[in-house]
Amino acid sequence: MRLRTTLPLLVLAVAYAVISFFVTNSYYQLMMTLVLVWASFGLAWNLFSGYTGLISFGHAVFFGLGAYFTALGQIYFDFTPWLLIPVAALVGGAAGLLIGALTFRLRSHYFALAMLAYPLAILNVFMWLGYQELTIPMKHKGAVLYMQFTDGRMYTLIAIVMTVAIVILSQAVERSRFGMALIAIKQNEAAAEAAGINTLVWKLRAITLSGAITGAIGAFYVMVLLVVTPESVFGMLVSAQALTVTMFGGVGTVWGPLIGAAILIPTSQILQAKLGAQFPGIEGVIYGLAIIVVILSAPEGIFWRVRDKLRKRSGTTAVAEAVAIDVPTAGDAAPAASVSQSGGQIILSVRNLSKSFGGLKAVQNVSFDVQRGSILGIIGPNGAGKTTLFNLLNGFQHPDAGEVMLDGHSVFGVTPHRLCEAGVGRTFQVMRPFPRLTVAENVVIGAYVRAANDAEAREHAANAIARAGLTNVAHRVASELTTKELRLMELARALAGAPRLLLLDETLAGLGANEAAEVVTVLRALAKQGITIVIIEHTMHTMVRLVDRFVVLDHGAVLVEDTPQAITRDSRVIEAYLGTKWSAHA
């Protein structure tokens, strides 16, 4: 698998080097270098923004710091860029860590806007410091020692080595726990936390690495340009360049920035060269229009568009093969139902739990216990406070009063990923799978919390997939799955972390009767294996066949707690669901 992507990369790199060797026109040499500079920059941006989904409009800050560091190091200390470029990576990395620590409190577009501010602020700092224009001192002696080649091809060669290194690094990240964590953060940060991923730590690692690479690229860029101004390294257009090449080529893949830079950089250059003098500014118009057209027809970038096309062509047969999905019976999925179901041990204890939002008492004084190995259903009509209660159980919200005890320990104030480590798995009402990853890849994200290394994580994931009955579709990408399969995949992901307690949020919602029955079978098998399940549902229908006990909520309070048989006959429950008129008929 590793060879499959590394080999074409090396072939491309060698081909690029050979072509550049035969290019004698110094302008085309420069172009070949700049394509790689911006491709590398796009790769570094992609490593952070592409994988985590946190759009950074401010990567110029790392680029510029690397650039200025290298320029000043040469002007004032006469250091060689061969030394300054690696150190510039450290500078960029440190800046990434600092900026991440300051900015990760903000989410989505707030994060993007905050990132925008850093390079603009630093740009003015450098202006104020009097560094409006710096030039790299020209070396007549020891030019090679100072990376000042007369032959432009040398820059291209360095750029090739740099780009290949960054691609290999990106791929290594992509395939490891690191990449999986970032992808999980991208699809749903809350779900990632619930899957045991310490999202803050991984995000910090990503922005530090991305900042370090960007710093080194900025440093190299200065050696190509030989002039540095705040606008040329901290400017809006610099940050935009990283976004443009990546979005154009394809976000979240190493090929995206390469494709984007290889097309866009020469195009803009040729347009300017051919039209700039005759129709000043026309190149900007054509360039802009071209980008708009591509973004409209391939919103995720050229790479994905082409890949989806190719997949569709060969994919029809793959789907046909995998049509027969076996429905696991309780026997199949339960290799050892040895764990005793009874025992009467209480795993989760809820005491006098209350939560208000302003004047609305969403949850009032709720108490109940869950026995180990049992299935508890929490039901109630719309607005009964089910979701709030659920969020209190899994640590996403803090109660105003009362407490939740897991095996006798309070979970109050415990972050979701710690709760996951403690053995609580959960699924989400709104499924957010990563559509381009396979089922196996989606599930492995949940496995890292219990795995020491990647191999162990894959083993846990395979096991979880088997228990959820998805082995037959494990290799399919999530976008091809049915709703039922997606629900089971979410379940498998939670299972991959080997939980003792599973919190399921409307897992049966939106399923047909037959599909729901299949999921029920899977869940019952899990309970037999000793996993305690708490499931929230809006409807009672299928739940009757699933759960051991019901807690019925109404207006935020426990209406009644009893067995399914008792609940279905309880007039208070019927009244809560259907109104007094119906309870009279019952």
Add this chain to the structure above:
Amino acid sequence: MKLGRRQFLASAGATALTASLSAPAVWAQGAKEVEVGLLVPLSGLYARFGTSCRQGAEMAVDRINKEGGIKSLGGAKMKLVVVDAGDTAEKAKSAAQRMVADYPNMVGVSGAYLSTLTLAASEVTERAKLPMLTLSYSDLITDRGFKYIFQTSATAASQAKQAMPVVLKVAKSAGGDPKTVAIITDNTAASVASVKPMREGLLAEVGLKIVVDETFTPPLADATPLVQKVRAARPDLLFFLPTVISDAKLVLEKMNEFGMGQGRVPTMAFGIAMFEPDMLQTMSPDLLQGMIGSIGSWGGKGHEGIASELKAKYKEPWVDQNVISTYGDFIVMRDALEKSGKADRESLATSLHTLDGGPSKYYPGGVIKFDEKGRRVDAGLAIIQWQSGTPVTIYPDSLAVAKPMWSKK
């Protein structure tokens, strides 16, 4: 016979091909050409200024060729190659690289208007040993030990040093005697950089006392408080450094309203933007009347022919720094080529270094001679003033076309 569309296109193509093949043969029969370049921003933020440079270059090359080309080269005609430098350092570097790669026979170039662009482009021209003339001000341009760069304007540091004494001289010649100054500046980087040395001694050196010093953040909502402070202090001179035209307009309108406009409080602005024809599209000439500016060069006495040609050919109302400086660059190149009698880069560079062309006709002050750094010897500056809707040169006397207007309180 009916001609099909495809056949028609094919035959048209063939005709065009024949025409293009025969063309070089025709040129070869005439005198040989000397390729010279103009590398200026023709797209983006600075396109307006680059376009002025281009007009100057075209007029100069036109004139040189009409006067019989370069006589020491057998009447070789100058051939102008115009290259768009774009609006960023990277674009300028790429453009320069493309220029030296695509035109190996080019012997000299003028460009690239903005210091940043010139710095980046000259890294390329220096390595290609292509002589470059520039009107950019940055001292750094000629502080790098380069051998193929020639700076025709006084450098920024030199202009800063010259400006104050020159302004006082102009004031005195018109009967004024400024002792106190007010400063109104916005807080953009360029403005702050210009004001800093004034506050730190440049004004004190010439005996000027700062009585009002106000910095504002663009855009200005109301200029009244600023202008009121100026009125209360009644300075002899106001330094005004806006970046945004709307801010400039607000302040000037308020000055006018308070009876300090139209030169009643002599006002000096910085930067070429305040003296471009575009200003008249947003402001009435009355508001600009009397405003003084200090600049690297400007059209004036002896440039009447250029001014009328510029008006006729390009519909531009006056000759600004970019037109006249670039015009001068090509005349200097011609003189240097004439002297060397060889059409190659190295000879032109040597010739420029050893040129002694006497008093400068197109740049203010000094002579047509370059020192070892490539700076024009004794390069001066021009003082201009808005008078009846036109910025006219009022200093130096050799270029001045009008007397300075100076309010005597």
